[in-house]
Structures are given as C-alpha cells and as structure tokens.
Amino acid sequence: GSHFHWNLIGVAITSVGLAWLLNKYRTHSFMTEVVYVWELKKALNKITRKMAKLKAAGREGNADALLAIHYSYAGSRLLWQLDDNLITMDDLAIKQAELESVAAQHNVTLNVEDYDESILKQF
Template identity: 85%
Template sequence: MQLIEINKARYRKHLNRVIVGCAASLAAGSLAISQTLIALFPDESGSHFHWNLTGVVITSLAIGWLLNKYRTHPYMTEVVYVWELKQALNKITRKMPKLKAAGREGNPAALLAIHYSYAGSRLLWQLDDNLITMEDLAIKQAELDSVAAQFNLTLNADDYEESILKQF
C-alpha cells in the first residue's frame, strides 16, 4: 500500500459525516426495528431486551453492508484509505519485536517495514492532529536512519510490500 497525501480538511469532514451518519442510523434503525418487534410480539413480563438487541444487531449489519457497498464511492476515498492504512500498520505493529530484532542485524526487509510503519504513522498522526508523539517518532526515525546508514541501505516507503512480513 503506497503512502499518499490526503487532503486533511476533506478527510476530517467526510470522516465526521460518516461517523455521525452511522451513529444516527444506528440509533434510529435500532429504535425503529426494536419498537416494531415489541409491538408485533409483546412480552407480558415487560422485558424487551432480546428485541432491543435484535434491533441493534440488524441495524449494525445493515450499516456494515452499506459501508462495504459504498467503500469505492469517491466520497469515501480518504476514509477507506486511512482505514486500510491503519490495518496495514497494525499488521506491522504485531510483528514489530521480530522486525526490530532483525533490523538490528541489518535485515533490509525488516528495516523497510519499520520505515514504512514510521512514515505511515506520521501521516496518520498529522491527519488526526496527534502532534504530541511526533517528537518520539522523530527520535525513532533518526535511530532507524543511523542503522540503515550503518548497513549502507536507502529506505523508501514506496518500496514496501505487505508480503515481506511473511518472513517474520
């Protein structure tokens, strides 16, 4: 997955609208379905937990289906890209101890995966205005750059492919 520049204002606007839309749909849909089920199948004990839960589950499945159906819509481009980037970075994070150990020994694939993780994290943190941890990231990047220089490697995030994680 290539790292691309994202229009921050557009991303935030679209993400906020998607979140609000999902939350409103979940509330309205769950309530409508559960109230319909309660009206059709009343319970004398007054406990309608199972109908309320059914409403939430059905509405959640419908929202998930709609999000999946419209994931290729131009409105969702930035939101889906960031979601997929977070998934890619999570895969690297799960292997980070092995990657760092191999990186200290000069493994180019490990160093490239770590470099991609740092570059992707930097992109995400800038989009989310999470600038507090950027200093720590800069320190880690400098350490990575010195290790790469020690082994005469040039790291480019565009060269990263998820398949290299299979080695670790």
Template identity: 85%
Template sequence: MQLIQIDKARYRKHLNRVIVGCAASLAIGSLAISQTLIALFPDESGSHFHWNLLGVIVTSIGIGWLLNKYRTHPFMSEVVYVWELKKALNKITRKMAKLKAAGREGNPDALLAIHYSYAGSRLLWQLDDNTITMDDLAIKQAELDSVAAKYNLTLNADDYDDAILKQF
C-alpha cells in the same frame, strides 16, 4: 500500499459525516426495529432486552453492509484509504518485536517495514493533529536511519510491500 498525501480538511469532513451518519443510523434503525418487534411480540414480563439487542445487531449488520457497498464511492476515498492504512500498520505493529530484532542485524526487509510504519504513522498523526507523539517518532526515525546507514541501506516507503512480513 503506497503512502499518499490526503487533503486533511476533506478527510476530516467526510469522516465526521460518516461517523455521524453511522451513529444516527444505529440509533434510529435499532429503535425502529426493536419497537416494531416489541409491538408485534409483546412480553408479559416487560423485558424486551432480546428485541432491543436484535435491533442493534440487525442495524449494525446493515450499516456494515452499506459501508462495504459504498467503499468505492468517491466520497469515501479518503476515509477508506485511512482505514486500509491503519490495517496495514496494525499488521506491522503485530510483528514489530521480530522486525526490530531482525533490523538490528541489518535485515533490509525488516528495516523497510519499520520505515514504512513510521512514515505511515506520521501521515496518520498529521491527519488527526496528534502532534504530541511526533517527537518520539522523530527519535525512533533517527535511530532507524542510523541503523540503515550502518548497513549502507537507503529506505524508501514507496518500496514497501506487505508480502515481506510473511518472513517474520
């Protein structure tokens, strides 16, 4: 997955609309379904927990289906890209201990994966205005750059392919 620059204002606007739309749909849909089921199948004891739960589950499945169906729509492009980037970074994070160990030994694939993780994290943190942890990231990046220089490697995030994680 290539790292691309995203229009931050457009991304935030679209993400906020998706979040509000999902929250409103969940509230309205689950209430509509559960109230309909309660009206059709009333419980003598007054407990309608199972109908409320079913309303939430059915609505959640519907929202998930809609998000998946419209993930290729131009409105969703930035939001889906960030979701996919987070997924790719989570794959790397799960293997980070092994990657760092191999990186200290000069494994170029491990160093490239770590570099991609740092570059992707920097992009996400800038989109989310998470500047507090940028200093820590800069320190880690400097350490990575020194290890790469020690082994005479040039790291480019564009060269990353998640298939290299299979060896770790």
C-alpha cells in the same frame, strides 16, 4: 417480561445494514479519505503487532524488517499530521534517525513505496 431477544434481533439487523451500507459506499468519492485512513491504520496495526521481531531483525541488518519499520514510522507521521497530533513527532524523528543510521550501517536504502505487506509473513 424481557424483550432481550427483540433487542438482539434489532442490533443484528442494524449491524448487517450498516456493514452493507459501508461496503456499498466504500468506493464512493466521499469515502476516499475515510477508507485511506482505515487501510493505513490496518497496515500500521499489522506492523505494530510484529514490531519486537522487526526491531530485532532490523538490528541484524534485515532489509525487509528495516523497510517495514520505515513504513510504520512514515505512516505514523502521516496519520498524526492528519489527526493534528504533533505532540510525539519529536520522539518519532529520533526513532527515524536511529533507523536511518542502522540502515546506513548495513547499506540498505529505505523507500516507503517499496513496502509490501507480504514481507511481514517472515516475522
């Protein structure tokens, strides 16, 4: 006979247990770096999903779009440095220079600390 239902119950119980453990120890000091990277990747993913609209608005001088793109580039740079993935840093530097040029044309000052996820709702 098949033991599919027992396997499914085992997977479900294990998944619930792991989720509970991760949630319980999320604030523990040894998880600080892991949680930081999870949150950074989550924020970058939200921006990436809206990047086409952000770039279009950024070309028109929308300060919020430029700020979100700037945050994405800065976050990507940090993430790639943490992963020791320096292969694409030159391409990122070119994109960041182009972004700063557009920001200067529209007299927009970009500061990563000014970014808030709520600005993505308009795109």
